[in-house]
Amino acid sequence: MSDSPEQSRSSSANGILRRLCARKLALASLIVTLCYLGVAVFAEGYVIYCGQKNAEPVYQIRDDGACNQPPSAAHWLGTDYLGRDVLLRALFATRTAVKVGLIASLIATVFGVALGVAAGYFGGTVDDIVVWIYSTFASMPSLLFILAFALLVSKGFLLPSMQSVFNAFAALLRTEPGMLAVYLGIGLTGWVSLCRVVRAEAMRIREAQYVQAARTLGAGSAAIIFRHVLPNLMHLVIIYFTMQFAFAVMTEVIVSYLGLGVQFEPSWGVMIADGQERLWRGIWWEVGSATVFMFVLVLALNILGDALRDVLDPSLRNS
Numbered sequence: 010m011s012d013s014p015e016q017s018r019s020s021s022a023n024g025i026l027r028r029l030c031a032r033k034l035a036l037a038s039l040i041v042t043l044c045y046l047g048v049a050v051f052a053e054g055y056v057i058y059c060g061q062k063n064a065e066p067v068y069q070i071r072d073d074g075a076c077n078q079p080p081s082a083a084h085w086l087g088t089d090y091l092g093r094d095v096l097l098r099a100l101f102a103t104r105t106a107v108k109v110g111l112i113a114s115l116i117a118t119v120f121g122v123a124l125g126v127a128a129g130y131f132g133g134t135v136d137d138i139v140v141w142i143y144s145t146f147a148s149m150p151s152l153l154f155i156l157a158f159a160l161l162v163s164k165g166f167l168l169p170s171m172q173s174v175f176n177a178f179a180a181l182l183r184t185e186p187g188m189l190a191v192y193l194g195i196g197l198t199g200w201v202s203l204c205r206v207v208r209a210e211a212m213r214i215r216e217a218q219y220v221q222a223a224r225t226l227g228a229g230s231a232a233i234i235f236r237h238v239l240p241n242l243m244h245l246v247i248i249y250f251t252m253q254f255a256f257a258v259m260t261e262v263i264v265s266y267l268g269l270g271v272q273f274e275p276s277w278g279v280m281i282a283d284g285q286e287r288l289w290r291g292i293w294w295e296v297g298s299a300t301v302f303m304f305v306l307v308l309a310l311n312i313l314g315d316a317l318r319d320v321l322d323p324s325l326r327n328s
Contacts, residue, residue, distance in 0.1 A: 028320045035316030041309040048100055049107035056104070056274075057183070068097040068275055077292050087294035089283060099298045102275040105265075106258045106306065108184065109192055113257040114250050116196025121203030122246060126238055128204070129211025130230070139208070143201045155194035155260065159269040163187030188271050191264050195257045203249045207242055214238050244321035248314055255310035262303055277303045 030036045059066045072092035080087045086096040128139035161167055162175055163186060172186070179189045214220060220237050228236075264270040265278025277299035284295030 025320055029316060032316050034312055038309040038312040038316070041305060042313055045103055045306050045309075046107060048103045052101045052104035053108075053183070056101075066101070068093065068101045070094075077287065077290075079292075080294055086298045087292075089280075089295050090287065095280075095295050095298050098275040098280060099277070099302045102277045102280065102299065102302065103306075105188070105271050105274055105276045106261060106303070108182075109188065109195070109261040110254040110257045112182070112192045113195035113199065113260075114253040116193065117199035117253050118203065118246060118250050119200075120196070121200035121249070122207055122239075122242070124200070125204040125207025126211050126234060126242070129208040130215050130234060130238060132212070136208070139204070143204050146198060147201045149198065151198040152260070152263070154198055155191060155264060156267065156269055158194040159187050159190040159264055162190035163269055163272070185272055185274070187269060188261075191261055191270050195260050199253050199256065203245070203253075206245055206249070210242055210245060211238055214241055244317075247321060248318045251310055251314035251317055255307045255314070258303065258307055258310075262299075 029039065056066060058064075070093065072088065074092070075084070075088050076090055076092045078084055078088040078092075084094050084096065086094075086099065089095055089098070124139045124142065128136040162172075165172065167175065175186045175189055179186045182189065182192075184192075214237065217237075220233055223233050223237060261270055261276070262278035262281070265276040266282045267278075268282065270276060270278060280299035281296050284292065284299070288296060
C-alpha cells in the first residue's frame with residue numbers, strides 16, 4: 010500500500026533534516042540561527058510588554074555615572090556614551106535585524122515566485138512583460154533606491170495621505186515608518202535573481218510529462234501551478250530566502266549606519282555609527298560588539314544557505 014501525499018512529504022522533510030544534521034557545520038549554523046530567532050521573538054514580546062505597561066525597556070536605561078565603561082563584571086560588553094549596557098542593546102538589536110530579514114525576504118520571495126512562475130509557465134506576452142520589469146529593476150542601483158525610499162519616508166517628504174498609510178502599516182508591524190520603507194526597499198529590489206531562476210525552472214517543468222498528462226486530463230492552469238509547478242520550486246525558494254535574509258540584515262545595518270533606518274530602537278548599524286566617533290579614544294566595545302553579532306548571524310545564514318542548496322537541489326543531491 011503506497012503512502013499518502015502527507016506521509017510522503019513528512020518522510021521527505023525528515024530525510025532532508027537528517028542530511029542537514031549530518032553536516033556538523035550546517036547543524037551548528039542552524040542552531041545559531043535558531044538562537045538568534047529565539048532572541049528576536051523574546052525581544053519582540055518584551056517590547057510589546059513594555060509598551061502595554063508604559064515601562065522603559067531595560068536596554069534604554071541610562072547610567073550617567075558609567076558612560077563609556079569598558080567590559081566588566083557589571084557590564085560584560087561595557088557601556089555606551091549614555092551609560093547604556095552594550096550587551097543588552099546588541100541582543101535587542103537582533104529584533105531589528107530579524108524583522109527586516111523576515112519581512113523583506115518574504116516580500117522579495119512573493120514577488121520573485123509570482124512573476125517567475127507566471128513568466129515561465131504562460132510564456133508569450135506575459136513572459137515579455139516580466140522580463141522587461143525585472144530587467145528594469147536589475148538596472149537600478151539597489152542601495153541608492155533603498156536609501157532614497159527611506160529618506161522620503163523618514164524625513165516626511167511623502168504626501169500626507171501616503172505618510173498616514175505608511176504610519177498605519179508601521180504601527181501594525183510595530184516598527185518605524187523609516188524601517189517600513191527599508192523593508193519595502195529591500196523587498197522590491199531583491200526579487201530579480203529569484204525571478205530569473207524560477208522563470209527558467211518553470212519553463213522546464215511545464216514541459217514535463219506529468220504536467221502534460223495533467224493538462225490532457227483537463228486540469229486548469231491554476232491547479233497545475235499549485236499542484237505541480239510550485240512544489241517542485243520550493244527548494245529554490247527556501248535556498249533563496251536564506252540568502253536574501255543575510256543580504257537584508259547587512260543592508261539594514263548599512264542604512265541604519267547612514268541614519269536613514271531605525272531611529273529609536275537598538276540597531277547594529279546605529280551602534281556602529283555611534284561608536285565609531287570614540288574609536289580614536291580606544292572605546293572599541295560598542296563597534297566590536299555590533300560587528301561580531303552581525304558577523305555571526307550573516308555567516309551562519311550563508312553556511313546554512315549553502316548546506317540547504319546541497320541538500321535540496323536535486324542535481325547536486327543526485328550527482
